[in-house]
Amino acid sequence: MSYIDPEAIRQGDRLALSRALTAVENHTLQSKELQAALFPHTGKAHLVGVTGAPGSGKSTLVNQIAKYLRQSEKDKRPPKIAIIAVDPTSPFSGGALLGDRIRMQDLAGDKGIFIRSMASRGALGGLAHSTAAFATILDGAGFDMIIIETVGAGQAEVDIARLAHTVIVVEAPGMGDDIQAIKAGILEIADIMVVNKADRPEEENTARALKVMLQMANSGGSMPIAGKHLRRSQQNKNQPQEHVKENDVWETPIRLVTATEGEGIDTLVKDMHSHREYLEKFDLWNAKEAYRLEKDLEALIKDKLMEDWEKSIDKAVYKKILSEIVDRKRSPIEALDLLL
Numbered sequence: 001m002s003y004i005d006p007e008a009i010r011q012g013d014r015l016a017l018s019r020a021l022t023a024v025e026n027h028t029l030q031s032k033e034l035q036a037a038l039f040p041h042t043g044k045a046h047l048v049g050v051t052g053a054p055g056s057g058k059s060t061l062v063n064q065i066a067k068y069l070r071q072s073e074k075d076k077r078p079p080k081i082a083i084i085a086v087d088p089t090s091p092f093s094g095g096a097l098l099g100d101r102i103r104m105q106d107l108a109g110d111k112g113i114f115i116r117s118m119a120s121r122g123a124l125g126g127l128a129h130s131t132a133a134f135a136t137i138l139d140g141a142g143f144d145m146i147i148i149e150t151v152g153a154g155q156a157e158v159d160i161a162r163l164a165h166t167v168i169v170v171e172a173p174g175m176g177d178d179i180q181a182i183k184a185g186i187l188e189i190a191d192i193m194v195v196n197k198a199d200r201p202e203e204e205n206t207a208r209a210l211k212v213m214l215q216m217a218n219s220g221g222s223m224p225i226a227g228k229h230l231r232r233s234q235q236n237k238n239q240p241q242e243h244v245k246e247n248d249v250w251e252t253p254i255r256l257v258t259a260t261e262g263e264g265i266d267t268l269v270k271d272m273h274s275h276r277e278y279l280e281k282f283d284l285w286n287a288k289e290a291y292r293l294e295k296d297l298e299a300l301i302k303d304k305l306m307e308d309w310e311k312s313i314d315k316a317v318y319k320k321i322l323s324e325i326v327d328r329k330r331s332p333i334e335a336l337d338l339l340l
Contacts, residue, residue, distance in 0.1 A: 009137070009141045021118075038140025041140045042140050045138065047139075048146070049160035052169055052194075053170075060260055062085075063259075066081050068266065072269070079112070079144035079145050080114075082114045085149045086119075116134065118134065129303070131163065132292075163292055165288055167190055169190035171195050192271050192275065195257065210254050211254055255267055313339065
């Protein structure tokens with residue numbers, strides 16, 4: 001691949017940006033150099049995660065949010081928006097299925113919006129391994145908001161909470177048992193809850209069930225649901241709970257939205273802005289940034305250690321030990337000590 005100038009990316013060269021993201025997906029040496037060059041310019045973009053069950057209308061919602069932000073703020077400089085759509089991987093080509101591009105076609109032609117689909121490539125958690133690196137490149141390119149739409153996530157697939165400043169969880173009425181749909185794993189990461197397809201008759205029941213579950217989840221302490229993953233995971237100087245008093249807890253709003261018609265998008269966008277202001281007011285923005293970068297570093301270390309181990313291991317020895325595990329002659333925990 002020919003040289004990609006990081007300054008060209010900073011100046012808005014979309015071709016250079018696209019080539020940089022391709023380099024990231026392919027894990028080239030140049031992608032590491034680009035991330036290093038752009039990293040000092042990052043930390044300004046608002047990272048917004050959109051997650052929820054397949055079929056809940058995430059892509060249509062993202063489409064409407066981006067369109068509203070660009071149109072409603074034309075009296076001042078409208079925000080530059082990047083969208084990362086993490087699609088399921090094609091079992092045949094290994095690439096993204098690009099289903100989200102179909103639903104976002106009316107954003108085409110707006111030079112203030114950049115859309116990139118990426119394949120999950122089998123990664124769990126609703127995100128691809130390269131998503132954080134994508135966010136670094138796009139943040140360094142000067143985008144004001146980066147919207148990350150995950151693969152349809154289940155209750156335990158909540159990696160987006162580690163990456164985004166603001167997490168929007170999308171539910172849709174009529175998709176089965178309300179309690180099943182909003183189990184705590186997916187519920188606790190929500191900074192904003194959206195009941196999409198609010199023109200359906202069951203939306204009030206879904207919203208009511210969500211409200212009850214949120215109250216139950218938030219009754220355990222004064223820490224906002226948006227920061228609970230920080231409280232559980234950090235016992236260091238980045239822990240933000242000393243900044244948050246009981247009366248200052250972020251109360252997760254539940255919004256009824258009909259994304260296909262654009263109804264309720266204005267209120268949702270106001271919630272997104274309000275949540276950023278809340279994070280900045282109580283220094284939770286910096287705490288989330290520190291937490292996000294820590295988790296990104298941990299993931300890179302794990303990937304590098306795995307890569308080095310695969311290079312160092314004798315393949316014949318590995319197959320022999322694996323065969324012993326299959327034959328129940330050796331347990332996996334015993335094999336671990338031998339292999340390492």
